[in-house]
Amino acid sequence: MSRKLTKKSIFDVEAVAEHMKPVHRYKMWKHLISRTTAQHEADEGKSLNEIVPFKSISAPVMDVEAITENFHNFTTKVIQRQDSAKGDTTKLLIQLQDGHLIETVIMQHHKYRTVCLSSQIGCKMGCKFCATGTMGIIGNLTSGEIIEQVVHANAISKIRNIVFMGMGEPLNNMTALCTALDFLIDTRLFSLSPRHVTVSTVGVV
Numbered sequence: 001m002s003r004k005l006t007k008k009s010i011f012d013v014e015a016v017a018e019h020m021k022p023v024h025r026y027k028m029w030k031h032l033i034s035r036t037t038a039q040h041e042a043d044e045g046k047s048l049n050e051i052v053p054f055k056s057i058s059a060p061v062m063d064v065e066a067i068t069e070n071f072h073n074f075t076t077k078v079i080q081r082q083d084s085a086k087g088d089t090t091k092l093l094i095q096l097q098d099g100h101l102i103e104t105v106i107m108q109h110h111k112y113r114t115v116c117l118s119s120q121i122g123c124k125m126g127c128k129f130c131a132t133g134t135m136g137i138i139g140n141l142t143s144g145e146i147i148e149q150v151v152h153a154n155a156i157s158k159i160r161n162i163v164f165m166g167m168g169e170p171l172n173n174m175t176a177l178c179t180a181l182d183f184l185i186d187t188r189l190f191s192l193s194p195r196h197v198t199v200s201t202v203g204v205v
Helices: 013-017 022-033 037-043 061-070 143-156 170-185
Strands: 077-083 089-095 101-109 112-116 120-123 136-140 161-164 197-199
Touching (some): 013 022, 013 143, 089 143, 136 170, 143 170, 161 170
Antiparallel strands (some): 120 136
16 A cells, blocks of 8 residues: 655645744645636646745745755646536546546535545445445555645635545545645635535444
């Protein structure tokens, strides 16, 4: 299940916390979260220094250097987008830095939008009703890879609800799951209500 990852996501919360004070990193994350799909596409190939207004958030030069040298604005990439005929569902095929693929789905219910997230590549639970169960387990997603799914989705349409019902058994990736959840409900960031977040499990104790 170990994965060889060479890039660190700017949304790898604990790693970023080692290099930047809370007041600055929360302003940085807020800026990155607010960007649209068009801005993300324009950002491709740019460094964090070109995307984040570090001077306006008064971040120390040494911290900025550490962040820009060690982290990437995305370690995942949307390689395919499929919209339903009714326009109420958008499926994103996302490529991870090691080449594996996961799916993230945006669903519209009345005026609210829900994103269905993946927590693993494959799954070891083997549920016969789930296509992912036939893959076996390939590896866990990092907290950054989980959060990046929401950033990709939120850039397309404002997300109100989250369900962990995509690829993988969330509770088999507990540490990354909890780190991502804390980030998503943080009032300084996505500020999602805990009541609007659902973690689906087959029953991991």
